[in-house]
Amino acid sequence: MGFGRGEPLAEETLVSKGEFARLINVTPGRMLQYITEDNPQLDLTKLGYDEAETTAFVRLIKQRWKRFAWNLAECDFRGKFTLSQMVDIGLRWHIAYGEVTGVLGDVLAAQRQRYGITTGTKLCLVPPQRFVQDTSEFVGLH
Numbered sequence: 001m002g003f004g005r006g007e008p009l010a011e012e013t014l015v016s017k018g019e020f021a022r023l024i025n026v027t028p029g030r031m032l033q034y035i036t037e038d039n040p041q042l043d044l045t046k047l048g049y050d051e052a053e054t055t056a057f058v059r060l061i062k063q064r065w066k067r068f069a070w071n072l073a074e075c076d077f078r079g080k081f082t083l084s085q086m087v088d089i090g091l092r093w094h095i096a097y098g099e100v101t102g103v104l105g106d107v108l109a110a111q112r113q114r115y116g117i118t119t120g121t122k123l124c125l126v127p128p129q130r131f132v133q134d135t136s137e138f139v140g141l142h
Contacts, residue, residue, distance in 0.1 A: 024091055073117050077105050077124035086125055097128040 044054045068074045069083035076086065090100040102125040112120060 023095075024088060068119055071117075073115060074119050075123060077103070077122035081125075086123060089125055093125075093128060099128050101126045101128050101131065 042054055042058065044057065049057065072082060073079045075081075075083045081089070090102075093100050102123050105122045105124060107115075107117065107120045107122055109120070112118065
């Protein structure tokens with residue numbers, strides 16, 4: 001998966017191609033790994049949770065997160081990418097173009113039922129080069 005026009009520039013700005021590849025390959029694989037079941041790092045005592053309930057809650061969040069993040073239909077509006085793949089694309093766009101753009105959408109309950117999905121919030125990544133970069137005071141673009 002390349003950058004198109006920005007790829008040579010993006011790769012030259014990093015110290016080496018190895019660092020570029022390491023950045024892209026390591027980052028998406030770290031999703032939700034900072035909170036472990038053994039060390040939840042959450043203080044839910046003010047909400048009335050004890051240690052066992054906190055661990056169970058963290059386990060539930062991780063299970064639901066994995067179900068969401070690794071299911072194409074649940075996280076991507078077009079149903080083409082997993083969340084990890086979208087993070088990979090976002091990192092590449094950020095390095096190449098300096099920004100990551102996307103649209104958050106919501107799928108209505110009737111549509112969710114028709115497609116067999118449970119979550120309504122979807123992300124649709126839009127390449128930065130697709131946006132118009134015009135300035136026109138008459139039209140109201142600034």
